[in-house]
Amino acid sequence: MNDIIEFNRNNIDLNNSELPYSIFNVEDVIEKYSQWCRLMPRIRPYYAVKANPSLPLLKVLNKLGVGFDCASQHEIETVLELGAKPESIIFANTCKTNASLVYSRDEDIDLMTFDCLEELKKIQIRHPEARLLVRIKVDDTDSKVRLNRKFGCSMTDALNLLSAAKQMGLFVIGVAFHVGSGAQSADAYDLAIARARQVFDMAEALGYKMSVLDIGGGFPGLWSHSLDNNEITFEQMAKVVNTAIDKHFATIDDNGHWYDNLTVMAEPGTYFCETAFTVLTRVLSRREVSDDQNNWPHIMYTLNDGAYGSFKDSIYIRKVYEPIPLLSSDIIAKRQPYNSILWGPTCCSQDCIQDNCPLVEMFIGEWLMFANMGAYSTNFDNIGFNGMPAPVYRIYVSYKAKQVLIKRNVWKPIRSYFYQFGYNQQ
Ligand SMILES: Cc1ncc(COP(=O)(O)O)c(C=O)c1O
Known part of the structure; x- marks a missing residue:
C-alpha cells in the first residue's frame, strides 16, 4: 500500500488535478x-x-x-x-x-x-x-x-x-x-x-x-x-x-x-x-450539517467519483468502503474525526458512497484513497451519468512485477501496449 501511495504522489498532480484516478x-x-x-x-x-x-x-x-x-x-x-x-x-x-x-x-x-x-x-x-x-x-x-x-x-x-x-x-x-x-x-x-x-x-x-x-x-x-x-x-x-x-x-x-x-x-x-485497483478521489465540496438543536452532528463531503462511477456496489450490495486520507500521519493525528457522509458528484440523491462514515476532518482539494476497487466497479466510459468524467487510468509496475514479466518474455509487448494507457516507465 505504501508503494501505491508513493506512486500516486509522484505521478498525479495532487494539487491541480480535479479528476478521479484509478491505479492498476x-x-x-x-x-x-x-x-x-x-x-x-x-x-x-x-x-x-x-x-x-x-x-x-x-x-x-x-x-x-x-x-x-x-x-x-x-x-x-x-x-x-x-x-x-x-x-x-x-x-x-x-x-x-x-x-x-x-x-x-x-x-x-x-x-x-x-x-x-x-x-x-x-x-x-x-x-x-x-x-x-x-x-x-x-x-x-x-x-x-x-x-x-x-x-x-x-x-x-x-x-x-x-x-x-x-x-x-x-x-x-x-x-x-x-x-x-x-x-x-x-x-x-x-x-x-x-x-x-x-x-x-x-x-x-x-x-x-x-x-x-x-x-x-x-x-x-x-x-x-x-x-x-x-x-x-x-x-x-x-x-x-x-x-x-x-x-x-x-x-x-x-x-x-x-x-x-x-x-x-x-x-x-x-x-x-x-485488490489490483485503487481509486483516488478528491474532495470537491463539503458541508457542515447541523440538526434542529443547532448541534453539528456531521460533515457531508462531495467527492469527484461516486455510485455512478467506481462506487456502484454502494447501491447494488451496500458495500462498506474505507476511505484512507492521503495526508501525512502528523496531520491526521492533529485532526478531529467526525461522523461523515461521502457523496458522489451527480445530482442524484442515491449517489451516496458511504453513510455514517467515521473520518478525520477533510478540506476541499484533499484526496481520499480507496483500496480493493477492482471488481465490478470500474467505469471506462469517458463521460458518465450527469456528464461526470471517468477516472484517469494509471498503471503501476513494481520492480518485482517487471522482473516476472521479463522472465516470461512478455514484458516488451506489454510495455508497448501500456504506453497507450497512462503508463510512464519509472
Ligand atoms: C457466468 C459467470 N461466471 C463468472 C462470474 C464471475 O464471478 P466472480 O466475480 O464471483 O468470480 C460471474 C459473475 O457474475 C458469472 O455470471
Missing part, C-alpha cells in the same frame, strides 16, 4: 495468478471479463496464460483483439443473441454454456458444432451475490435438456455451475461438484462422453491476510475444491469409465481484479 497495480495480478497455480494447478482459470474489462489487465492476464469467460460478442471481440486464442475463450452467458452465436461460429468460439431448451434451439440453428456445458443450479445461499435464481437448471431439467440436446444432434461435453459471487462457504463447491458428477453420469447414460467440469467463479478477491476471521479464504476453498474433484471424479465410476481426460476450468472474476 500489475504485481497484484501476477501474485494472484501464481497463488492460483500453486493451490489449484489442475484448474485453468478463464477470467470473467465482466468483473473488470480494463484492457491493460486483460493484456497481462492473456500473457500469463489465463483464458477468458466472455458474456457478450463485445467481450469476445475485445479479448480476440488483444491476442486471445479462440480455444481460450468460453462464451459463458447462458442467454445469447442470435448475432453473437453467428459471430462465435465464424470466430471458432465453440465452448459455451446453456440452461434451457430455447437456447438449445438457437444454438442448433446458428452454431450446431458448439461444444456445450449444461449450467446447473447449485446452492448459493452463502454468497454475497446469488446467481442461481436467474441461471442454471434443476437436476430434472438437466436430464430433459440432455435428452433434447441428444435428439437435436448437439454436442454436450460437460457441466458448469456458479456458487454465487463472494461465496462464503467452501462446502458449496463440494456440493456443486457432487451434483455435477451426477449430471456427468446422466449424460453418459444417454451416450455423451463428458470431459469438462467448469466450477465457475465465487472465489474471494481479498488476500487472506485482510479477511475477517469468519470469512473463508482462497486457501480453504482450494483445498475443498481439490478434494471434491478427487472424491467425485478421479475414480472409475460404476460403468467403468475413467475420468482421466477430465478438463477442469473455472471462471474467476473478483479473484483476479479486486
Whole structure:
C-alpha cells in the first residue's frame, strides 16, 4: 500500500488535478495468478471479463496464460483483439443473441454454456458444432451475490435438456455451475461438484462422453491476510475444491469409465481484479450539517467519483468502503474525526458512497484513497451519468512485477501496449 501511495504522489498532480484516478497495480495480478497455480494447478482459470474489462489487465492476464469467460460478442471481440486464442475463450452467458452465436461460429468460439431448451434451439440453428456445458443450479445461499435464481437448471431439467440436446444432434461435453459471487462457504463447491458428477453420469447414460467440469467463479478477491476471521479464504476453498474433484471424479465410476481426460476450468472474476485497483478521489465540496438543536452532528463531503462511477456496489450490495486520507500521519493525528457522509458528484440523491462514515476532518482539494476497487466497479466510459468524467487510468509496475514479466518474455509487448494507457516507465 505504501508503494501505491508513493506512486500516486509522484505521478498525479495532487494539487491541480480535479479528476478521479484509478491505479492498476500489475504485481497484484501476477501474485494472484501464481497463488492460483500453486493451490489449484489442475484448474485453468478463464477470467470473467465482466468483473473488470480494463484492457491493460486483460493484456497481462492473456500473457500469463489465463483464458477468458466472455458474456457478450463485445467481450469476445475485445479479448480476440488483444491476442486471445479462440480455444481460450468460453462464451459463458447462458442467454445469447442470435448475432453473437453467428459471430462465435465464424470466430471458432465453440465452448459455451446453456440452461434451457430455447437456447438449445438457437444454438442448433446458428452454431450446431458448439461444444456445450449444461449450467446447473447449485446452492448459493452463502454468497454475497446469488446467481442461481436467474441461471442454471434443476437436476430434472438437466436430464430433459440432455435428452433434447441428444435428439437435436448437439454436442454436450460437460457441466458448469456458479456458487454465487463472494461465496462464503467452501462446502458449496463440494456440493456443486457432487451434483455435477451426477449430471456427468446422466449424460453418459444417454451416450455423451463428458470431459469438462467448469466450477465457475465465487472465489474471494481479498488476500487472506485482510479477511475477517469468519470469512473463508482462497486457501480453504482450494483445498475443498481439490478434494471434491478427487472424491467425485478421479475414480472409475460404476460403468467403468475413467475420468482421466477430465478438463477442469473455472471462471474467476473478483479473484483476479479486486485488490489490483485503487481509486483516488478528491474532495470537491463539503458541508457542515447541523440538526434542529443547532448541534453539528456531521460533515457531508462531495467527492469527484461516486455510485455512478467506481462506487456502484454502494447501491447494488451496500458495500462498506474505507476511505484512507492521503495526508501525512502528523496531520491526521492533529485532526478531529467526525461522523461523515461521502457523496458522489451527480445530482442524484442515491449517489451516496458511504453513510455514517467515521473520518478525520477533510478540506476541499484533499484526496481520499480507496483500496480493493477492482471488481465490478470500474467505469471506462469517458463521460458518465450527469456528464461526470471517468477516472484517469494509471498503471503501476513494481520492480518485482517487471522482473516476472521479463522472465516470461512478455514484458516488451506489454510495455508497448501500456504506453497507450497512462503508463510512464519509472
Ligand atoms: C457466468 C459467470 N461466471 C463468472 C462470474 C464471475 O464471478 P466472480 O466475480 O464471483 O468470480 C460471474 C459473475 O457474475 C458469472 O455470471
